[in-house]
Amino acid sequence: MRSERKVWSRIRTLTDGAATGLAVLSTVLVVAPLVAIFVYLIYKGASSLSLDFFTKIPKPEGESGGGMANAIVGSAVLLAVSSAIGIPIGIGGGIFLAEFGRGTKLANAIRFTADVLNGVPSIVMGVAAYALIVSPQKSFLPFTGHFSAFSGGVALGIMMIPTVCRTTEEMLLMVPNAVREAALALGVPNWRSVLSITVKTASPGIITGCMLAFARVAGETAPLLFTALGNQFWSTSLNEPIAALPLQIYVYAISPYDDQHRLAWAGALVLIVLIVAAVALVRYVTSRGVLKGAS
Amino acid sequence: MGVGIEVINLNAWYGTNHTLQDINLHIPANQATALIGPSGCGKSTFVRCLNRMHETNPIARVTGTVRIGDLDIYEDAKPVQIRRRVGMVFQRPNPFPTMSIYDNVASGLKLNGYTNRRVLDEIVERSLKNSALWEEVKDDLKKKSGASLSGGQQQRLCIARALAVDPEVLLMDEPASALDPVSTSKIEDLIFELKSQYTIVIVTHNMQQAARVAEKTGFFLNGRMVEFDSTHKIFTNPSDKRTEDYITGRFG
Numbered sequence: 001m002r003s004e005r006k007v008w009s010r011i012r013t014l015t016d017g018a019a020t021g022l023a024v025l026s027t028v029l030v031v032a033p034l035v036a037i038f039v040y041l042i043y044k045g046a047s048s049l050s051l052d053f054f055t056k057i058p059k060p061e062g063e064s065g066g067g068m069a070n071a072i073v074g075s076a077v078l079l080a081v082s083s084a085i086g087i088p089i090g091i092g093g094g095i096f097l098a099e100f101g102r103g104t105k106l107a108n109a110i111r112f113t114a115d116v117l118n119g120v121p122s123i124v125m126g127v128a129a130y131a132l133i134v135s136p137q138k139s140f141l142p143f144t145g146h147f148s149a150f151s152g153g154v155a156l157g158i159m160m161i162p163t164v165c166r167t168t169e170e171m172l173l174m175v176p177n178a179v180r181e182a183a184l185a186l187g188v189p190n191w192r193s194v195l196s197i198t199v200k201t202a203s204p205g206i207i208t209g210c211m212l213a214f215a216r217v218a219g220e221t222a223p224l225l226f227t228a229l230g231n232q233f234w235s236t237s238l239n240e241p242i243a244a245l246p247l248q249i250y251v252y253a254i255s256p257y258d259d260q261h262r263l264a265w266a267g268a269l270v271l272i273v274l275i276v277a278a279v280a281l282v283r284y285v286t287s288r289g290v291l292k293g294a295s
Numbered sequence: 296m297g298v299g300i301e302v303i304n305l306n307a308w309y310g311t312n313h314t315l316q317d318i319n320l321h322i323p324a325n326q327a328t329a330l331i332g333p334s335g336c337g338k339s340t341f342v343r344c345l346n347r348m349h350e351t352n353p354i355a356r357v358t359g360t361v362r363i364g365d366l367d368i369y370e371d372a373k374p375v376q377i378r379r380r381v382g383m384v385f386q387r388p389n390p391f392p393t394m395s396i397y398d399n400v401a402s403g404l405k406l407n408g409y410t411n412r413r414v415l416d417e418i419v420e421r422s423l424k425n426s427a428l429w430e431e432v433k434d435d436l437k438k439k440s441g442a443s444l445s446g447g448q449q450q451r452l453c454i455a456r457a458l459a460v461d462p463e464v465l466l467m468d469e470p471a472s473a474l475d476p477v478s479t480s481k482i483e484d485l486i487f488e489l490k491s492q493y494t495i496v497i498v499t500h501n502m503q504q505a506a507r508v509a510e511k512t513g514f515f516l517n518g519r520m521v522e523f524d525s526t527h528k529i530f531t532n533p534s535d536k537r538t539e540d541y542i543t544g545r546f547g
């Protein structure tokens with residue numbers, strides 16, 4: 001009897017140890033690629049980072065030196081446009097799916113469309129944007145009908161919509177019904193309760209969804225090849241082709257010059273750091289208003 | 296001041312489930328009325344018909360007349376107006392998790408567009424005092440979230456939130472079912488205090504509680520109201536056999 005219990009206790013200790021070990025191993029496996037990429041980028045790119053990189057525009061083919069200032073600013077412009085398009089539409093769609101259209105045919109159609117859109121490869125997105133808003137001489141949107149920053153922003157913005165929409169919906173559905181009922185029972189109109197209570201309660205998750213979508217399109221190259229095109233010179237105009245970090249990295253990476261390869265690595269490093277910084281900043285700013293102890 | 300409630304031929308459904316059948320009763324003003332009955336008999340459904348929360352469920356339906364004061368709530372008013380006059384406290388405390396204690400209490404007013412800070416401050420303080428929570432939270436009204444309070448404190452917070460919009464009727468659906476004896480007795484004391492200003496309808500599974508706080512008691516069974524009388528009569532000398540079986544515990 002006694003010894004049997006001892007054996008069992010031993011087995012339990014072993015199983016416990018094995019489970020902990022597996023958990024640690026998985027964690028390492030998840031984190032390792034990220035660390036590896038980061039370390040490698042620093043190793044390859046850090047040495048080419050200089051003040052010039054952040055203040056100068058690219059030198060003509062073959063000359064060494066120059067920087068990616070225009071591409072950094074260009075990426076910021078593109079992402080501002082795409083966020084201004086993708087985030088409101090995505091959040092609005094998500095709110096409709098979760099709060100107003102539940103169970104309706106329209107909601108099912110929107111949900112299905114969003115899921116399909118999410119699976120469309122980015123190059124197809126680029127070609128479609130090209131065919132619909134870049135190549136037609138007359139377009140229904142401003143700043144389009146030719147390669148332009150705006151059409152690049154539109155392409156990226158549309159790519160953001162499904163992620164933002166579906167995470168918003170999921171986060172809203174996670175808000176307990178008791179919270180909605182509490183608001184309604186106070187005599188608050190439904191639309192007001194949705195906007196001020198339900199969406200606010202779900203906002204940390206919704207913001208995470210927006211950041212995911214943002215980070216994803218920040219590194220997109222293919223859709224920009226057909227829309228924003230890239231630019232070797234300074235431009236912040238929405239109506240002109242514009243440079244972007246991923247495009248510049250692509251151009252330099254396939255060039256024959258070692259110097260430009262190094263700049264490409266540096267560009268990749270900067271891109272990742274900027275994405276992480278943007279996500280961290282948004283998280284910091286939006287978390288300051290949230291109270292301690294809120295779940 | 297509270298107002299009386301007149302319920303005439305009230306029927307309610309969830310889909311095809313005929314949950315409430317021909318309910319008739321008069322709930323007197325400025326008293327506490329207890330509703331008792333076995334689980335699933337329709338008590339919650341009944342109180343949700345008194346502030347038109349029942350119809351927020353898409354499969355729900357209701358017929359009949361409910362008069363609060365002299366307002367026919369299904370004929371003469373919008374749900375939003377009714378719910379401002381008829382406050383509700385739910386079985387499980389449901390504070391707004393992202394809001395501070397202050398904002399939770401002020402939420403009913405703020406969300407309806409009320410912004411005068413001084414008046415809001417006053418109302419928040421008075422409501423929290425009325426719900427016996429003021430002393431425990433007055434130092435971190437705006438620092439702590441409603442979700443960081445204990446369950447009993449959360450329930451008193453929800454009571455304060457309901458009181459802040461100054462209703463005439465307060466519906467309480469098992470307000471103490473998740474609470475310890477100390478919090479429960481605080482809430483019972485509270486009901487005693489509040490009776491002078493509000494008409495109170497309280498659902499409870501706890502018969503001692505009904506006997507302690509309520510002047511009138513109604514016994515529900517299978518969607519019907521079997522007996523409605525003074526609490527004393529219901530607990531000492533009920534006229535219906537089924538009521539007697541239930542309160543003496545001889546009941547499945």
Ligand SMILES: Nc1ncnc2c1ncn2[C@@H]1O[C@H](COP(=O)(O)OP(=O)(O)OP(=O)(O)O)[C@@H](O)[C@H]1O
Nearest residue numbers: 309312314332333334335336337338339340341352
């Ligand atoms: N949301 C709902 N959808 C469908 N049916 C429901 C719903 N809520 C309640 N019902 C049904 O209505 C009947 C009455 O439920 P109700 O919640 O009013 O009972 P209750 O007396 O409050 O019970 P309890 O004491 O357990 O809270 C039950 O048969 C239940 O199955």
Ligand SMILES: [Mg+2]
Nearest residue numbers: 338339340468
């Ligand atoms: Mg109930």
